Amino acid sequence: MGIIDTQGLTKRYGQVTALEGLDLTIGEGVTGLVGANGAGKSTLIKILLGLIDATEGSAQVLGHDIRAEGDQIRTVVGYMPEHDCLPPDVRAIDFVVHMGRMSGLPPTAARERAADVLRHVGLAEERYRLMGGYSTGMKQRAKLAQALVHDPRLVFLDEPTNGLDPAARDDMLSLVSKIGREFGISVLVTSHLLGELERVSDHVVVLDGGHLLRSQATTEFTSDTGLLLVEVMGTGDAQTDMGERLAALGIPCRPRGKLIEINAPGRSDLHDLIRDTAVDAGVGLVRLAADHRHIEDVFREEAGHGAPN
Numbered sequence: 001m002g003i004i005d006t007q008g009l010t011k012r013y014g015q016v017t018a019l020e021g022l023d024l025t026i027g028e029g030v031t032g033l034v035g036a037n038g039a040g041k042s043t044l045i046k047i048l049l050g051l052i053d054a055t056e057g058s059a060q061v062l063g064h065d066i067r068a069e070g071d072q073i074r075t076v077v078g079y080m081p082e083h084d085c086l087p088p089d090v091r092a093i094d095f096v097v098h099m100g101r102m103s104g105l106p107p108t109a110a111r112e113r114a115a116d117v118l119r120h121v122g123l124a125e126e127r128y129r130l131m132g133g134y135s136t137g138m139k140q141r142a143k144l145a146q147a148l149v150h151d152p153r154l155v156f157l158d159e160p161t162n163g164l165d166p167a168a169r170d171d172m173l174s175l176v177s178k179i180g181r182e183f184g185i186s187v188l189v190t191s192h193l194l195g196e197l198e199r200v201s202d203h204v205v206v207l208d209g210g211h212l213l214r215s216q217a218t219t220e221f222t223s224d225t226g227l228l229l230v231e232v233m234g235t236g237d238a239q240t241d242m243g244e245r246l247a248a249l250g251i252p253c254r255p256r257g258k259l260i261e262i263n264a265p266g267r268s269d270l271h272d273l274i275r276d277t278a279v280d281a282g283v284g285l286v287r288l289a290a291d292h293r294h295i296e297d298v299f300r301e302e303a304g305h306g307a308p309n
């Protein structure tokens with residue numbers, strides 16, 4: 001049994017089928033739930049929280065049945081909704097304390113936990129400001145803090161990077177990773193950007209038009225390509241010099257950006273050869289690493305076109 005299990009889960013909104021016969025098992029750790037806009041990600045989360053009813057099928061969250069035990073589920077699960085839900089004329093500290101109280105924490109514990117989680121998400125001093133004046137990144141952090149205040153075993157984070165610039169996006173993904181690895185809370189995190197969650201997820205679930213397309217460990221997506229990537233540094237055109245020397249030794253290689261891509265799988269002496277060649281050429285070896293595929297590459301190869309995006 002996983003922390004989330006679904007059997008034949010189906011949701012129809014009138015004529016629209018948002019989820020179709022979903023059979024899914026999700027284990028502990030960080031799971032990325034990816035799919036294009038409208039794939040059914042938010043619908044799945046809302047059904048698992050008991051906020052909306054499934055049309056057909058059944059599901060359990062941490063062993064609790066979603067239809068009969070919604071209250072128990074909400075005491076052990078946190079939820080960061082996709083859309084802005086923060087009252088603008090309330091301070092973050094008061095809001096998060098209130099959410100803690102709503103989840104059953106006594107007043108003192110709620111105040112302590114609220115201060116703790118706001119600090120963890122990077123809103124230390126700012127917690128005394130009204131949330132109406134917050135940037136998008138700060139609002140996302142406040143939403144995340146309220147999802148964590150009652151110390152849940154599992155959190156649902158719906159598009160936590162939405163509307164963030166690249167730096168804030170990176171910060172949010174690091175926070176997601178920290179929740180999973182340092183705090184030991186299991187995470188189900190959604191994104192419509194297929195590759196975005198690769199860095200932080202142990203497992204990836206892909207939805208497409210309400211159907212389950214894949215459910216796999218991230219490492220299975222990002223398998224070794226058999227190629228080696230080398231980066232060198234030196235005076236003049238160190239990359240070309242190194243490439244020409246390797247080619248002269250019969251090593252198939254070509255430039256890839258500022259890297260040299262080497263395609264010689266199965267040569268056991270390759271690492272030594274590259275190191276010796278760098279020494280002979282008088283260049284510094286900055287990087288020598290196996291090349292891994294990215295989740296987007298897997299879909300591009302399989303589908304012959306772009307993956308859900």
Ligand SMILES: Nc1ncnc2c1ncn2[C@@H]1O[C@H](COP(=O)(O)OP(=O)(O)OP(=O)(O)O)[C@@H](O)[C@H]1O
Pocket residue numbers: 013016017018035036037038039040041042043044082192
């Ligand atoms: N309340 C509703 N009434 C009617 N249709 C809905 C409702 N909520 C969602 N839908 C439809 O159900 C489908 C799945 O929507 P859902 O919001 O679950 O997808 P999503 O993967 O979360 O997409 P997004 O990233 O855009 O939020 C879409 O076709 C959407 O238009």
